[in-house]
Amino acid sequence: MDDIERALSLTVLVERGGLSREEMWSFTKDSSAIVRKIAVSTLSEPMNERERKLYWVYLMNETEGGVRGWYMHGLLQNAPKEEIHKWINWSTDINWSVRWCVSEYLAQYPECFPQLEKTQDPDAIHIKALPLRQWFTTLFL
Numbered sequence: 001m002d003d004i005e006r007a008l009s010l011t012v013l014v015e016r017g018g019l020s021r022e023e024m025w026s027f028t029k030d031s032s033a034i035v036r037k038i039a040v041s042t043l044s045e046p047m048n049e050r051e052r053k054l055y056w057v058y059l060m061n062e063t064e065g066g067v068r069g070w071y072m073h074g075l076l077q078n079a080p081k082e083e084i085h086k087w088i089n090w091s092t093d094i095n096w097s098v099r100w101c102v103s104e105y106l107a108q109y110p111e112c113f114p115q116l117e118k119t120q121d122p123d124a125i126h127i128k129a130l131p132l133r134q135w136f137t138t139l140f141l
Contacts, residue, residue, distance in 0.1 A: 003032035010035055014042050021047070033064035040070040045077035056086060069097030076101045081109045088136045091116055091129040099125065106132070 001009065010027060013019050027039035046052035052075070059071035072090065079087075083105075091102045103116040114135045117128045 003034055006030070006032060007034040007038055010038050014038065028058060033067055036062075036064065036067045037070055040067055040074065043074065045074040065093070065095030065098065068093065069095055069101065072098050072101035076105055079105050079108065081112055084113060084136070085140065088133060091132055092125050094122065094125070096120055099129075 014024075021043070024039050024043055028036055028043070030036050030039070040058075046055050055071055055075050059068055059075070062068045062071060075083075087102050087105050090098050093099055093102075099116070100118060103118050106113045106116050114132045116132050119125060119128045
């Protein structure tokens with residue numbers, strides 16, 4: 001099957017509740033970005049600390065921006081402020097949804113962290129993230 005057929009088949013299985021969480025994880029390794037996107041969005045968020053670590057590993061190895069966005073969205077759920085060191089580098093990701101998640105993560109802790117101004121202008125990504133990155137470098141490195 002081609003990517004679209006596999007994605008449609010996976011969608012039907014998800015809608016019917018025909019897959020376990022373990023089976024859904026197997027689709028996160030699919031060669032098709034659209035299939036991986038469906039799998040990660042269906043997983044929704046990490047269920048425990050082991051899965052949380054796995055989300056970070058998969059995020060770091062993911063090449064497709066939309067899939068990275070879904071991993072970040074899952075990580076955003078119940079994200080502890082102690083994870084700040086893991087979120088900082090993603091503030092300059094080219095994908096809008098990844099940067100949006102970083103901004104939302106920071107917004108959960110306005111008393112602790114500088115805020116990231118959202119932008120869809122590719123030329124402004126690094127400029128908007130600069131205050132945050134400078135703050136982090138000054139405090140933690």
